[in-house]
Amino acid sequence: MKQRSLILLGLLMGQSQHGYQINEFIERNLNTITDMKKPTAYATLDKLNASGYIDIHHEQEGNRPPRKVYSINDKGRKLFLELLIENLSDFENYQYKGDIGLMFIDYLPDNQCIEALTARYEKNKKTLELYLNMPTHAMQRGVNLAIEHKIVMLKTEVQFLKDTIDKLKSNDI
Amino acid sequence: MKQRSLILLGLLMGQSQHGYQINEFIERNLNTITDMKKPTAYATLDKLNASGYIDIHHEQEGNRPPRKVYSINDKGRKLFLELLIENLSDFENYQYKGDIGLMFIDYLPDNQCIEALTARYEKNKKTLELYLNMPTHAMQRGVNLAIEHKIVMLKTEVQFLKDTIDKLKSNDI
DNA sequence: TATAACATGTAACAAGTTACATGATTTC
DNA sequence: GAAATCATGTAACTTGTTACATGTTATA
Numbered sequence: 001m002k003q004r005s006l007i008l009l010g011l012l013m014g015q016s017q018h019g020y021q022i023n024e025f026i027e028r029n030l031n032t033i034t035d036m037k038k039p040t041a042y043a044t045l046d047k048l049n050a051s052g053y054i055d056i057h058h059e060q061e062g063n064r065p066p067r068k069v070y071s072i073n074d075k076g077r078k079l080f081l082e083l084l085i086e087n088l089s090d091f092e093n094y095q096y097k098g099d100i101g102l103m104f105i106d107y108l109p110d111n112q113c114i115e116a117l118t119a120r121y122e123k124n125k126k127t128l129e130l131y132l133n134m135p136t137h138a139m140q141r142g143v144n145l146a147i148e149h150k151i152v153m154l155k156t157e158v159q160f161l162k163d164t165i166d167k168l169k170s171n172d173i
Numbered sequence: 174m175k176q177r178s179l180i181l182l183g184l185l186m187g188q189s190q191h192g193y194q195i196n197e198f199i200e201r202n203l204n205t206i207t208d209m210k211k212p213t214a215y216a217t218l219d220k221l222n223a224s225g226y227i228d229i230h231h232e233q234e235g236n237r238p239p240r241k242v243y244s245i246n247d248k249g250r251k252l253f254l255e256l257l258i259e260n261l262s263d264f265e266n267y268q269y270k271g272d273i274g275l276m277f278i279d280y281l282p283d284n285q286c287i288e289a290l291t292a293r294y295e296k297n298k299k300t301l302e303l304y305l306n307m308p309t310h311a312m313q314r315g316v317n318l319a320i321e322h323k324i325v326m327l328k329t330e331v332q333f334l335k336d337t338i339d340k341l342k343s344n345d346i
Numbered sequence: 347t348a349t350a351a352c353a354t355g356t357a358a359c360a361a362g363t364t365a366c367a368t369g370a371t372t373t374c
Numbered sequence: 375g376a377a378a379t380c381a382t383g384t385a386a387c388t389t390g391t392t393a394c395a396t397g398t399t400a401t402a
Contacts, residue, residue, distance in 0.1 A: 001388085001389070001390095003270050003273055004389095004390095006273050006274070006277075007273055010273075010276065010277040010280070013277070013280055018353080018354095019353075019354065019355095020351095020352065020353050020354075023353095024352095032266075032268075033268060033272050033273060033276065034268060034273065035268060036390090037390075037391060037392085038354090038355090039354095039355075039356085039390085039391075039392085040389085040390060040391080042354065042355065043355090043390090046355095064352065064353080064398065064399070065352060065353040065354075065397075065398060065399090066353080066354090067352095067353065067354090068353090068354080080280070081280070081281065084274055084277055084278075084280065084281055085281070085285065085289050087270070087271065087273055087274030088271070088274040088275075088278070088281075088286065088289035088290055088292075088293060089289040089290075089292040089293055090270075090271065090293060090296075091293055091296030091297055091300065092269070092270050092271055093205075093300070094267070094269075094326070095205075095206060095207060095208060096265065096267075096322065096323075096326070097176050097260070097263075097265050098260065098261070098263065098265055098322075099206050099319040099322055099323070100176055100179055100180055100183075100206060100207065100260055101179070101257055101260030101261040102261075102315055102318045102319045102322065103183065103206065103313070103315040103316055103318075103319050104179075104183040104186070104257055104315055105257075105261070105314070105315045105318070106313065106314065106315050107183070107186055107253070107254070107257065108254065108257055108258070108261075112258065113261065116258050116261035116262040117261055117262075119261075119262040120261060120262055120263060120264055123263075123264030124264055127264065127266070140276070140279065141278070141279065142275055142276040142277055142278045142279050143276055145275045145276075145278070145337060146272040146275045146276050148333075149269065149271075149272055149275065149333055150269075150272070152329050152332075152333050153267070153269070153326065153329055153330070153333075155329075156325050156326055156328075156329040157326070159325075160321075160322055160325050160326075164318060174360085174361070174362095177361095177362090191381080191382095192381075192382065192383095193379095193380065193381050193382075196381095197380095209362090210362075210363060210364085211382090211383090212362080212363075212364085212382095212383075212384085213361085213362055213363080215382065215383060216362090216383090219383095237370070237371070237380065237381080238369075238370065238371090238380060238381040238382075239381080239382090240380095240381070240382090241381090241382080347402100348401100348402085349400105349401085349402080350399100350400085350401075350402090351398100351399080351400075351401090352397100352398075352399075352400090353396100353397090353398090354395105354396090354397105355394105355395085355396090356393105356394080356395075357392100357393090357394080357395100358391105358392085358393085358394095359390105359391080359392080359393095360389100360390090360391075360392095361388100361389090361390090361391100362387105362388090362389090363386105363387080363388075363389100364385105364386090364387080364388095365384105365385090365386085365387095366383105366384080366385080366386100367382100367383085367384075367385100368381100368382090368383090369380100369381095369382105370379105370380080370381090371378100371379080371380075372377100372378080372379070372380090373376100373377085373378075373379090374375100374376085374377080374378090
């Protein structure tokens with residue numbers, strides 16, 4: 001809820017937009033940062049409107065479907081800054097789902113562990129390369145920071161997997 | 174669901190246990206790996222039993238509350254290995270909630286960004302030290318691997334935050 | 347003329363959490 | 375005699391997803 005609101009308010013800080021536009025942008029440009037789905041975005045926008053953080057006005061171009069254009073207001077800008085500071089200050093205790101499997105590797109023969117972890121390693125490496133080839137946004141330093149963060153984390157993940165596989169291969173663990 | 178089942182089956186691979194015992198163990202020893210709550214564990218155990226992966230027999234010591242003791246069976250051991258291999262092979266596309274804030278730092282004055290990120294940095298550093306001071310489990314190499322993973326990821330996170338704060342301080346961004 | 351894009355939603359479902367309920371026994 | 379521990383759950387709620395519904399207009 002809070003993250004969803006922060007994203008939506010943040011996007012409206014740049015300019016007023018209608019729902020479809022927002023959803024397109026999230027799908028196309030923010031798919032690495034969030035996986036918010038359309039119905040969730042529409043519902044959250046309506047909730048933010050009901051609570052008085054954003055205003056709606058209706059628009060229609062010719063015979064095209066009518067649009068609801070959302071604009072952030074003063075109350076919304078205040079909430080945005082609060083959520084932003086909270087988000088920047090917060091420590092998130094990541095719980096890597098992959099660690100669950102690691103805990104139990106003693107129950108699986110080493111060669112099968114190596115095979116499975118190698119698959120994980122390859123997928124991580126492929127994703128890392130994808131990020132490395134991403135063009136840097138000239139305008140928004142924030143977006144670049146988020147991508148840079150992803151890259152350093154993925155590099156560490158890849159290295160950790162490589163080390164772990166090597167240890168398993170040499171029985172040195 | 175799948176992660177929850179993997180944890181519970183994995184714990185039962187070691188020995189048959191009753192629910193309270195399992196929940197205590199998770200709370201005390203696995204709080205860094207999972208945040209599964211008691212009602213979830215009880216419900217999942219019952220579902221695994223209903224689907225024929227674990228067996229239940231009832232026990233009572235004196236006048237103490239009766240216990241349901243869960244034991245993994247052959248079908249359950251098969252499922253466990255499948256879930257384990259799947260978990261080890263899977264690539265997880267982490268979506269760091271903190272990246273949302275980073276995207277929007279242009280809307281916040283630099284000094285306030287620095288203050289907020291410093292708070293995040295301190296919390297991460299404290300947690301990292303906690304992990305570094307954790308005793309290594311002599312018996313289970315899997316647990317040590319999971320902790321080692323946490324440590325390398327946290328180190329990277331701390332370094333990234335330090336670099337980002339420094340960049341903001343020197344306006345070099 | 348079919349299909350993709352435009353535009354906004356509803357309804358059913360899934361997964362998990364919080365708070366509550368119950369009652370015995372051990373410890374302070 | 376109060377509080378913590380033992381032991382197992384239920385019910386209501388929250389959050390979000392998937393699948394479906396609806397209808398127009400531009401594109402191939």
